[in-house]
Amino acid sequence: MEHGRRKIGFLSATISTTKMGRKLPILGLVFLCSALTSSAQSPEFNEPWKNPNIALAIDPYERNEIDWEKLATDKRVVAIIHRATIGDRADRKYGERRDEAKKRGYKWGAYHFGKPGDPIKQADFFLDTVKPAADDLIAL
Known part of the structure; x- marks a missing residue:
């Protein structure tokens, strides 16, 4: 398994890649958690x-x-x-x-x-x- 670090805008994340080229959707999870947290704090x-x-x-x-x-x-x-x-x-x-x-x-x-x-x-x-x-x- 190879690991690489990618910089995307202000975020950087480690993305694990398998031999078949599938990527772990880390950024999607980060954005989802962020969206859920901000909506739960709305008035x-x-x-x-x-x-x-x-x-x-x-x-x-x-x-x-x-x-x-x-x-x-x-x-x-x-x-x-x-x-x-x-x-x-x-x-x-x-x-x-x-x-x-x-x-x-x-x-x-x-x-x-x-x-x-x-x-x-x-x-x-x-x-x-x-x-x-x-x-x-x-x-x-």
């Missing part, structure tokens, strides 16, 4: 609330207060995804918030925050706590 992902055209979902848990009247003034908020359980403990505000959110017309979802231990027991506990309706989004 669209880091600060979606600043774009008036993006729908928002909020993610509360029992220690967050929700001002339902103020929330209703932002028409971009379309869904609430609530942490219903953590390990073997239920969020005390889950039921009342689910009822209020659905009454106000929000899409509703719930998720389980897993902890070390028996995953099947935790999943069963989550499902028993949430009692999901057909239109609820659930995530374990």
